[in-house]
Amino acid sequence: MISRKDEPFSRSIQNYLKVIYSHTRENRPVSTLGLAEALDVKPASVTNMLQKLDEFEPRLVNYQKHHGVSLTEDGEKEALRVIRRHRLIEQFLYEVLGYSWDRVHSEAEELEHVISPYFEDRLAEFLGEPAFDPHGEPIPNRDLEVTQDESIIPLSLLPVGKKAVVRRVTAGPQELLAYLGEIGLHPGKGVEVVERNPLDGTSRVLVDGMEKFFGVGVTGAVFVSVAE
Amino acid sequence: MISRKDEPFSRSIQNYLKVIYSHTRENRPVSTLGLAEALDVKPASVTNMLQKLDEFEPRLVNYQKHHGVSLTEDGEKEALRVIRRHRLIEQFLYEVLGYSWDRVHSEAEELEHVISPYFEDRLAEFLGEPAFDPHGEPIPNRDLEVTQDESIIPLSLLPVGKKAVVRRVTAGPQELLAYLGEIGLHPGKGVEVVERNPLDGTSRVLVDGMEKFFGVGVTGAVFVSVAE
DNA sequence: AAAATAATTTAGCCTGGACTAAATTAAACA
DNA sequence: TGTTTAATTTAGTCCAGGCTAAATTATTTT
Ligand SMILES: [Mn+2]
Ligand SMILES: [Mn+2]
Ligand SMILES: [Mn+2]
Ligand SMILES: [Mn+2]
Numbered sequence: 001m002i003s004r005k006d007e008p009f010s011r012s013i014q015n016y017l018k019v020i021y022s023h024t025r026e027n028r029p030v031s032t033l034g035l036a037e038a039l040d041v042k043p044a045s046v047t048n049m050l051q052k053l054d055e056f057e058p059r060l061v062n063y064q065k066h067h068g069v070s071l072t073e074d075g076e077k078e079a080l081r082v083i084r085r086h087r088l089i090e091q092f093l094y095e096v097l098g099y100s101w102d103r104v105h106s107e108a109e110e111l112e113h114v115i116s117p118y119f120e121d122r123l124a125e126f127l128g129e130p131a132f133d134p135h136g137e138p139i140p141n142r143d144l145e146v147t148q149d150e151s152i153i154p155l156s157l158l159p160v161g162k163k164a165v166v167r168r169v170t171a172g173p174q175e176l177l178a179y180l181g182e183i184g185l186h187p188g189k190g191v192e193v194v195e196r197n198p199l200d201g202t203s204r205v206l207v208d209g210m211e212k213f214f215g216v217g218v219t220g221a222v223f224v225s226v227a228e
Numbered sequence: 229m230i231s232r233k234d235e236p237f238s239r240s241i242q243n244y245l246k247v248i249y250s251h252t253r254e255n256r257p258v259s260t261l262g263l264a265e266a267l268d269v270k271p272a273s274v275t276n277m278l279q280k281l282d283e284f285e286p287r288l289v290n291y292q293k294h295h296g297v298s299l300t301e302d303g304e305k306e307a308l309r310v311i312r313r314h315r316l317i318e319q320f321l322y323e324v325l326g327y328s329w330d331r332v333h334s335e336a337e338e339l340e341h342v343i344s345p346y347f348e349d350r351l352a353e354f355l356g357e358p359a360f361d362p363h364g365e366p367i368p369n370r371d372l373e374v375t376q377d378e379s380i381i382p383l384s385l386l387p388v389g390k391k392a393v394v395r396r397v398t399a400g401p402q403e404l405l406a407y408l409g410e411i412g413l414h415p416g417k418g419v420e421v422v423e424r425n426p427l428d429g430t431s432r433v434l435v436d437g438m439e440k441f442f443g444v445g446v447t448g449a450v451f452v453s454v455a456e
Numbered sequence: 457a458a459a460a461t462a463a464t465t466t467a468g469c470c471t472g473g474a475c476t477a478a479a480t481t482a483a484a485c486a
Numbered sequence: 487t488g489t490t491t492a493a494t495t496t497a498g499t500c501c502a503g504g505c506t507a508a509a510t511t512a513t514t515t516t
Contacts, residue, residue, distance in 0.1 A: 012473065032494055045474055047495055052472090066481060066494060097350040107344055114338045122325040240503065260464055273504055275465055280502095294464060294511065 011113040014082045015039060016049055017060065020071055021079035029068030080144040086112040087133035087140075088123055094134040095127065101134040101186075102177035135177075136168030136187035136223070149225070156201055156219035160193050164224035172221050180218070184208030191224060239341040242310045243267060244277055245288065248299055249307035257296025308372040314340040315361035315368075316351055322362035323355065329362040329414075330405035363405075364396030364415035364451070377453070384429055384447035388421050392452035400449050408446070412436030419452060 009017070019038045023030040032050070036043040053075075054063040060075035071079060089108040093099040099107070115123070124130075124142070131147060133139055140146045152167045166189045169180060185191070185207050194211065195204040201216040237245070247266045251258040260278070264271040281303075282291040288303035299307060317336040321327040327335070343351070352358075352370070359375060361367055368374045380395045394417045397408060413419070413435050422439065423432040429444040 010472075033492095041473090042475060043494065044476080044496080049473075051495095093347075093350075097347070097354055099350065103346070107347055110342045110344075111339070114342050116335055118327075118331070119321075119325070119335055122321075122327065126325055238502075261462095269503090270505060271464065272466080272506080277503075279465095 009078060012049070013053065013060075014078070014113055016046075016053065017071065017075055017079040018082045018086075020061065020069055021076060021083070024070050029064075029070050031068050035069075077144060080140045080146070082112050084140040084144065085115060085120055087137060088120065088127065088130070089115070090133045090135070091127055091130050091139070092123055100178065101181050102174045104134055105171055105174075132187065134187075135171055136166070137170075152223045152225045154220050155191065155193070155203070155205070155214075155222040155224050156216050158191075158193050158224055158226070160196050163190060163192050163227045165189070165227060166191055166222060167225050168223040170221045170223070172217075176218070180222075183210065183212060185222065190227070191222075237306060240277065241281065241288075242306070242341055244274075244281065245299065245303055245307040246310050246314075248289065248297055249304060249311070252298050257292075257298050259296050263297075305372060308368045308374070310340050312368040312372065313343060313348055315365060316348065316355065316358070317343070318361045318363070319355055319358050319367070320351055328406065329409050330402045332362055333399055333402075360415065362415075363399055364394070365398075380451045380453045382448050383419065383421070383431070383433070383442075383450040383452050384444050386419075386421050386452055386454070388424050391418060391420050391455045393417070393455060394419055394450060395453050396451040398449040398451070400445075404446070408450075411438065411440060413450065418455075419450075 016035070016039065019035055020030055023034055023038065032043050032046045035041075035046045035050075039046070050061065050063045050069055053061045053069075058074045059072050060078065061069045061071055063069045086108045089111045090104040093104040093107055094101055121142075129141075130139055131141075138146050138148060149167065155164075155166075158164050166185060166187050168187060169177070169185065171177060189208060192206045193203050194206050196202070201219070203214050203219055205212050205214055205219070244263070244267065247263055248258055251262055251266065260271050260274045263269075263274045263278075267274070278289065278291045278297055281289045281297075286302045287300050288306065289297045289299055291297045314336045317339045318332040321332045321335055322329055349370075357369075358367055359369075366374050366376060377395065383392075383394075386392050394413060394415050396415060397405070397413065399405060417436060420434045421431050422434055424430070429447070431442050431447055433440050433442055433447070
């Protein structure tokens with residue numbers, strides 16, 4: 001039983017919680033190996049940290065030896081706090097300081113651990129309480145509620161010929177993001193699949209008046225909503 | 229001999245360098261005790277760190293057992309980099325996010341270690357390459373040059389009856405700064421000493437149309453330039 | 457110049473969060 | 487079901503940067 005002492009969680013702990021959160025959005029309990037990769041840390045270090053996290057008071061994760069971890073209510077709250085800061089900062093860097101959207105992530109990854117609650121509030125206010133970050137990811141509000149639009153689908157599933165609007169571009173490798181930005185594939189832009197290879201899913205896509213070719217690696221990471 | 233490895237200096241090291249820099253602006257080599265107080269750390273820890281700093285390659289400080297430390301060229305460069313970031317951030321918090329000037333310091337104290345060179349450049353540009361922070365302290369420019377106005381004097385030395393303009397309010401305890409802000413004692417404001425007690429230096433001061441009473445603790449920390 | 461006091465340094469310890477190598481457990485396959 | 491392989495955990499280290507207590511050096515006072 002480790003007491004909380006009212007100190008903020010360490011930067012390491014915050015990173016762990018955030019990664020556990022995003023990974024459990026998809027496949028339930030996360031594996032040690034998965035965390036190790038995402039955090040760029042060796043598996044033994046992950047086990048170590050999970051054991052600590054598991055005996056925090058109040059408990060932040062549910063950890064079962066050899067069966068992965070998931071977040072408790074409290075762990076999820078904290079993860080969402082970090083994510084809110086991260087995305088607010090990204091939005092600030094993009095809108096105010098003129099960063100390109102492929103540069104915002106690494107900077108936010110550091111700042112998210114350092115700004116005070118007061119800074120967070122002032123920044124959110126200054127930005128006009130934004131609901132989305134530059135990649136189209138939802139920013140949890142002050143009460144940590146996340147608005148998740150149900151009606152969005154990956155571009156890989158958009159039927160040929162249907163017009164759609166880009167809603168979210170999930171951060172892949174920095175260079176990919178840079179490229180997609182250059183060709184104008186941003187949230188809000190219209191897109192249409194003009195042809196799709198039935199074998200490997202490769203698509204010809206009309207974006208910003210130009211035709212481009214994407215594999216499923218790309219079309220699976222771009223989310224769109226079909227124009228009504 | 230400790231190699232640099234091109235990693236950035238740790239947050240601890242940055243804080244040490246910054247404090248050594250400001251303390252040596254006044255009284256030459258800084259004492260272990262002085263550093264310990266300023267850094268809120270025990271003297272033994274300071275000695276420890278100074279020994280490490282002294283064998284960095286390239287060397288950051290000149291340290292002589294029992295005779296204090298001072299910065300080398302390289303150490304001063306690094307200190308100025310941190311100070312530039314600190315003051316740019318303070319200016320941002322004050323001008324853009326609407327912080328009061330007594331709240332900017334503690335926030336900047338953290339952020340100064342975390343922002344990237346790119347962030348620094350973008351921020352400086354966004355702010356219009358400011359030369360002073362909210363307290364009137366000079367912000368080193370991109371080449372780390374500090375403009376120091378020679379003609380400013382502490383309010384404690386301003387002759388009775390001479391009109392002057394506030395130029396700098398050196399950060400004291402937060403509450404004092406908050407009070408001085410409330411009564412309008414900011415850089416740019418006019419002031420005049422209407423009477424001074426010859427015994428203890430206590431002064432009646434006209435500021436923002438109101439008369440206030442200050443001890444030398446205050447008047448020594450407020451710097452003014454005499455109106456031409 | 458000796459004694460008393462103050463400042464500094466040394467020695468040894470601790471904590472967080474990483475790592476490697478070895479041991480163990482779970483999963484997949486024959 | 488037994489065996490091989492993959493994932494995970496344990497055990498023991500390391501490093502930064504703190505700390506306390508004891509030892510040492512400087513400074514001041516008598
Ligand atoms: Mn992070
Ligand atoms: Mn994002
Ligand atoms: Mn600092
Ligand atoms: Mn300042």
